[in-house]
Amino acid sequence: MANVRGIWTSTPLRQSLAMAALFALVSLVSLAATYWIVRDNTEKALRATLEQEMKGFLALPNAAAVLTFVRSQSETASPEDRILSYVLPGGLHVGNAALVSKKNGYTALSLDEEYADLSGSYFALSAPVHGGQMTIALSAEPLGDIREAFLSVFLFSLIPTTLLVIGGGVLLARRSVRRLNRIDTTLDRLTTGDYAARVAPMTGRADDLSQIGDRIDKMAAAQEQQISALKQVSADIAHDLKTPIQRVSVLLNRLQDRANLDSDSAELVDRANAETDGIVKTFQSLLQIAQIEGGSPRKRFEPVDVAALARTFCEVYEPAAEETGHALLCDVPDQPMYVVGDKTLLGQVFANLIENALRHTPDGANVSVGAVLDSGAVRLTVSDTGPGIPADERENVLRRLYRLERSRTTPGNGLGLSLVAAIVDMHEGEMRLEDNEPGLQVEITLSSTLAPDLSQSKPQQNG
Amino acid sequence: MKILVIEDDKTTGAYIADGLREEGHVVDLLENGRDALLQASTTDYDVLIVDRMLPGLDGMALVKTLRGAKNQTPVLFLTSLGGVDDRIEGLNAGGDDYLVKPFAFGELSARVAALARRPRATQEETTLQAGDLEMDLVRRKVTRAGQTIDLLPREFALLEHLLRRKGRVQTRTMLLEAVWDISFDPQTNVVETHISRLRAKVDKPFDTEIIETVRGSGYRIEG
Numbered sequence: 001m002a003n004v005r006g007i008w009t010s011t012p013l014r015q016s017l018a019m020a021a022l023f024a025l026v027s028l029v030s031l032a033a034t035y036w037i038v039r040d041n042t043e044k045a046l047r048a049t050l051e052q053e054m055k056g057f058l059a060l061p062n063a064a065a066v067l068t069f070v071r072s073q074s075e076t077a078s079p080e081d082r083i084l085s086y087v088l089p090g091g092l093h094v095g096n097a098a099l100v101s102k103k104n105g106y107t108a109l110s111l112d113e114e115y116a117d118l119s120g121s122y123f124a125l126s127a128p129v130h131g132g133q134m135t136i137a138l139s140a141e142p143l144g145d146i147r148e149a150f151l152s153v154f155l156f157s158l159i160p161t162t163l164l165v166i167g168g169g170v171l172l173a174r175r176s177v178r179r180l181n182r183i184d185t186t187l188d189r190l191t192t193g194d195y196a197a198r199v200a201p202m203t204g205r206a207d208d209l210s211q212i213g214d215r216i217d218k219m220a221a222a223q224e225q226q227i228s229a230l231k232q233v234s235a236d237i238a239h240d241l242k243t244p245i246q247r248v249s250v251l252l253n254r255l256q257d258r259a260n261l262d263s264d265s266a267e268l269v270d271r272a273n274a275e276t277d278g279i280v281k282t283f284q285s286l287l288q289i290a291q292i293e294g295g296s297p298r299k300r301f302e303p304v305d306v307a308a309l310a311r312t313f314c315e316v317y318e319p320a321a322e323e324t325g326h327a328l329l330c331d332v333p334d335q336p337m338y339v340v341g342d343k344t345l346l347g348q349v350f351a352n353l354i355e356n357a358l359r360h361t362p363d364g365a366n367v368s369v370g371a372v373l374d375s376g377a378v379r380l381t382v383s384d385t386g387p388g389i390p391a392d393e394r395e396n397v398l399r400r401l402y403r404l405e406r407s408r409t410t411p412g413n414g415l416g417l418s419l420v421a422a423i424v425d426m427h428e429g430e431m432r433l434e435d436n437e438p439g440l441q442v443e444i445t446l447s448s449t450l451a452p453d454l455s456q457s458k459p460q461q462n463g
Numbered sequence: 464m465k466i467l468v469i470e471d472d473k474t475t476g477a478y479i480a481d482g483l484r485e486e487g488h489v490v491d492l493l494e495n496g497r498d499a500l501l502q503a504s505t506t507d508y509d510v511l512i513v514d515r516m517l518p519g520l521d522g523m524a525l526v527k528t529l530r531g532a533k534n535q536t537p538v539l540f541l542t543s544l545g546g547v548d549d550r551i552e553g554l555n556a557g558g559d560d561y562l563v564k565p566f567a568f569g570e571l572s573a574r575v576a577a578l579a580r581r582p583r584a585t586q587e588e589t590t591l592q593a594g595d596l597e598m599d600l601v602r603r604k605v606t607r608a609g610q611t612i613d614l615l616p617r618e619f620a621l622l623e624h625l626l627r628r629k630g631r632v633q634t635r636t637m638l639l640e641a642v643w644d645i646s647f648d649p650q651t652n653v654v655e656t657h658i659s660r661l662r663a664k665v666d667k668p669f670d671t672e673i674i675e676t677v678r679g680s681g682y683r684i685e686g
Contacts, residue, residue: 235544239516242543242564243472249565250478280565281650284545291548300551315617316649319656344646351649 012176016169024162031158035150042142043123047106050125053136063088063130070094070134083122083137086129095135104128108140179209186216195224230294238287242280249276285415292345292422303452304346306378307337310371313350317358321367326358329368337371337378339446345423352416353382353442361386361439378448383441394433420444464509464579465489469499469525470541471517475564479512482568483575496520503529508536509579512571515542515553523556530557537578541566550646569680573632591626593673593684596665598626607669617642618661625674629686632677658682 060066070086074096077084085095107124121144124137182199189197198220199213255261256269314330321328339346350369357367361384370381389397398421420442424431429446466483470476471494480492491506493499497519503511511529515522526538538560540553545563553561560574591598596607603619605612614622620642625633635654639645643653658674666672675683 235516238543243475246565247472247474249567250474253478253568276565284563287544312643312645313649316643316645316653317651319653320651323652343644347645348647351647355649 010173010177010180013169013173016165016172020162020165020169023165024158027158027161028154031150031154035146038146038150039143042146046123046138046140046142047125050106050123050136050138054125054127054129054134057129057134057136058127060130063132066130066132066134067092067094080120081139083124083135085135085137086132087135088132092132175204176207176209179207179213183209183213183216186213186220190220190223195220195227227294234287234290234294238283241283245276245280245283249273252276282415285419289415289419289422292419292426301340301342303338303449304341304343305336305451306339306346306380306446307332307335307371307373309343309347310350310369310380313347313354314369316351317354320355321358324358325363326361327364327366328354328358329366331368331370333371333373335373336451337373338449338451339378339427340449341427341446342423345426349380349420349423349444350382352420356416357382357384357386357440360384365439373448376448378446380444380446381441383436383439385436385439388435388438388440389433391435397433417442464575465507466491466510466512466575467499467503467506467508468492468512469496469517469522470494470512470514472514478568479571482572486572494518496522496525500525500528503536504532504534510575511536511538512575513538513540513558515540515544515549523553526557539571539574539578567679569632569677570634570636573634573637573680576631577628577633577637591623593626593629593686594671595669596626596673598623605665607665607673610668612664614661614664617657618664621657621661622665625682625684629684632680632683634681637681 057066057069060069066086067088070084071094074084074094077096079096083095083097085093085097087093104126107126108121121140122137123140123143124135126133126135128134179202182202186197186199198217200217202210202213252269252273256266256273261269310332311330314328314332318328354367354369361367366385368381368383370379370383372379372381397417421431424444424446427446429444431445432443434441434443466488468476468479468483468490470479470492473494476492476494480490483490491502491508493502494517496517499513499517500520503525511526513522513526517525520528522540526540529536529538538558540558540561541564542549542553542561543564550561559578562571562574589599589601591600596605598605600623605614605619605622621638624638624641633641636648638654639648642657662672662674666674673684675685677683
């Protein structure tokens with residue numbers, strides 16, 4: 001059945017997601033590196049400015065000059081941009097803000113409520129100048145601006161680009177999912193025996209998928225040709241073999257119709273007729289196995305009630321069982337059990353298994369046919385109380401024309417079980433040969449289906 | 464009946480033609496598909512017996528061509544194959560019945576008779592009758608000479624099938640197909656067993672036998 005692929009498992013989408021992730025990662029790394037370099041440079045520039053100014057203060061002759069200079073500078077400098085603070089040991093303080101750093105060197109400051117009218121980040125340099133402590137702080141706002149600029153680069157270019165890549169990936173993925181689904185459906189039809197199925201040329205741009213589609217079509221065409229050649233060969237062989245068999249049967253019939261035939265001759269004719277039937281049966285089975293294994297179309301499959309089929313074949317073989325003194329038990333409940341399949345072939349499964357059981361068990365043995373509906377599966381069994389098959393021989397009996405050493409004396413062509421195996425395989429079922437203690441149990445498991453909806457049968461055609 | 468036999472094997476063809484002539488039919492025998500197409504489209508036949516593999520024009524193609532030309536003469540395919548696919552293919556091509564080689568003449572003769580007298584959409588019958596035997600299809604009751612006969616469902620279906628085809632031989636395989644819905648021969652005597660059970664109920668207690676055995680062919684209820 002068409003396995004409709006989800007878009008999230010499609011290769012193109014996964015690839016585009018991976019690409020998007022890689023792109024985002026590389027962009028983030030390079031953005032971070034650039035940010036770090038720019039920030040570092042800006043900080044260096046701030047330090048240089050601070051050092052320059054500090055040198056200016058150090059160049060003044062004494063503390064009084066510093067006081068005067070700081071005072072005049074404080075009048076013009078807004079403390080939001082630049083803070084000047086000069087504290088003398090006596091407690092005298094000048095400047096546009098009371099900033100006291102006890103530590104020499106650079107500090108990054110974050111001012112909060114402690115300073116009533118100031119807030120924000122600053123970059124400060126503190127040094128002893130003429131007995132007092134001089135602190136110059138510059139607003140760290142340029143650093144913040146850089147961060148904001150990089151953040152907006154991230155928000156307005158990187159995120160949309162990533163989203164765009166993912167969106168494009170989804171679009172591409174949907175297209176390839178459509179193509180893949182088409183290939184999938186075609187392969188499904190081909191494997192279920194519809195050899196006329198083709199992917200057909202895909203509309204739109206050619207890509208690797210459309211190339212695969214073309215190749216599948218070429219392969220399917222070759223396969224179709226081979227199968228029709230095989231069919232022709234089987235038909236030819238069948239014709240060439242059946243024609244002489246038919247002639248033999250015609251001649252035997254003519255012989256049989258002669259009035260002057262003595263009873264010995266009549267018996268010989270009957271035996272010859274029976275042998276002819278045997279040849280035909282073997283040939284028919286071989287032909288059928290070849291046809292089934294050669295890919296018989298499954299498009300004719302329909303819901304089949306195998307419980308009813310089991311009952312019918314019990315009934316059909318009941319007289320034969322009675323004749324040989326076998327007890328044929330039909331342990332099949334009255335409820336219907338549907339599987340999707342070919343009714344004639346499934347019927348042959350029962351016929352071959354029951355016939356096999358009757359043939360290979362001594363008179364008086366029990367043969368039972370069972371059917372159980374069990375969690376979505378139908379389990380069919382044909383078991384007997386005969387000699388069974390040794391465990392190491394069980395594989396072999398499924399081989400074509402293989403017969404157990406001891407069954408060489410009983411009639412049959414050794415094709416029964418291999419035909420059953422081929423039919424079960426065609427129905428995607430499972431077949432197991434088990435020990436019935438004593439005897440053989442053949443167990444076949446097929447997946448069950450719902451009863452066909454009879455109200456939806458095809459409308460009658462008019463005219 | 465006028466029957467056209469198209470069979471490339473001379474022995475088989477002669478056997479069919481001779482047998483049918485003995486039964487009183489008028490038979491034309493051809494060996495080639497192309498000749499047969501011309502013959503079948505210019506002469507009116509009751510039944511065509513067509514081998515599926517023919518020189519000149521394949522049997523399937525022949526029947527498809529005839530059906531395409533609105534020729535509705537009933538066709539019985541003879542085939543060497545006989546797989547499930549082949550059967551369906553043959554019927555889809557416009558064949559009416561299908562017989563796998565080798566076949567006994569009785570089988571062929573019964574099937575030809577069945578084809579020629581295919582029931583043509585008759586009105587629904589509610590009772591079937593043969594002599595003093597009566598079958599009520601609505602109440603699913605069988606009586607003979609006023610006596611009610613109890614039949615099992617399979618026996619009822621068997622009797623109904625024979626009654627609906629009064630006067631025509633029904634072979635084992637035809638009965639297997641119609642009553643048991645089995646289109647291959649399981650080679651058991653299930654038909655014989657059911658016929659004998661049916662006879663024990665329908666014929667044995669009475670003076671005359673309604674169900675007749677036709678030697679080498681099958682069973683028939685005389686009309």
